[in-house]
Amino acid sequence: MKLTTQLAIAYPILQGPMLGVTTPAMVAAVANAGGLGSLPVGGLSPEKTHELILATKSKTDKPFAVNLFAHETSVSTSQADIDTMLNLLEAIYEDYGIPFSRPALTEFNFYSYQDQIEVLLHEQIPIVSFTFGLLEPAVVDQLKQQGSTLIGTATCVREAILLEESGVDIVVAQGVEAGGHRGTFLTDGPLPQVGSLSLLPQIVDAVSLPVIAAGGLFDARTVKAAFVLGAEGVQLGSFFLASDESAASEAYKTAVLSASDTSTALTRAFSGRWARGITNRFMEQVEQATLTIPYYTYQNSLTAGLRAYAQQNNIPELISLWAGQSASNSRRGKASDLLRSLIEQLDFDQEPV
Ligand SMILES: Cc1cc2nc3c(=O)[nH]c(=O)nc-3n(C[C@H](O)[C@H](O)[C@H](O)COP(=O)(O)O)c2cc1C
Structure with a gap:
């Protein structure tokens, strides 16, 4: 199945969740322009999570992802x-x-994703992405039973394989160029610092899931390069940093x-x-x-x-x-205009689906 069909979006472009920067207005602007907006709620209270989801829903009727942090909380x-x-x-x-x-x-106060799951289930979030770890099997089952598509983040091949084994539907391959936190969750070796050019094709070869490229992408050249390397979608974060909807x-x-x-x-x-x-x-x-x-x-x-x-x-x-x-390479302006200009530069012959 094509990624666009799987996520019910027009273009295989995701706005990277950016906690502290992404607003409901940014998520909705990207969703309304045909991409996938991602609402970051990692570590937030269930009440704040609910408030942000409702604020996003009030601005778009398109699907959007909600992004969780899956790190250890007991350290x-x-x-x-x-x-x-x-x-x-x-x-x-x-x-x-x-x-x-x-x-x-x-x-x-440390809130873990377990504290937030009830809110996501209640709001029937169609796409749940996460970083910093794996979701526990019971949560994977709960979300999948409800029909949510799961997107996990990998910074090396071993993490991508573990994500596939845990039952996620899509893997984000996060190259070392990416802004913000490394999604790394295997800590038994040195921090993976693999650039997108090396990471992406190796993850594509290692798993049978669709792979989304993240890290260093900002224009038609870099996005096309990711598709050539086997990505089925791209996730851009820094690209939206200076946009009007950025916090x-x-x-x-x-x-x-x-x-x-x-x-x-x-x-x-x-x-x-x-x-x-x-x-x-x-x-x-x-x-x-x-x-x-x-x-x-x-x-x-x-x-x-x-x-x-x-x-x-x-x-x-x-x-x-x-x-x-x-x-x-981030630009000022409306997030929807930034996305539209990128889409115009790309040769989406077959899009939107
Ligand atoms: C300010 C900022 C905050 C971020 N916060 C999150 C987050 O909350 N969850 C997440 O999965 N990724 C987060 N990321 C990573 C982005 O979603 C995306 O994968 C990354 O920005 C892609 O690389 P790029 O910055 O080169 O475009 C963040 C990135 C930035 C720049």
């Missing part, structure tokens, strides 16, 4: 590592004259638009998970301090206040400027 971290990190954060707050208050561990602050958009091919790096500084963003002072300060960075759920919570403050106050040196290696 603990030592109080000593948290205290040392808080000392460093306090110094950074002071540098910028930002009021600091020391959070207690009990204030952190990125003006400082973030400016940093993206003035980036170059070498502006980004992989870092654990902001969240404790490897992610690609535009290098800035916060990344450098945390990395130079050579501390043990607490596990994702903790570090992400510890830096949440600072990241939100920096976005609101346009301080690019403290914002997690998630962006891919080709992010400077």
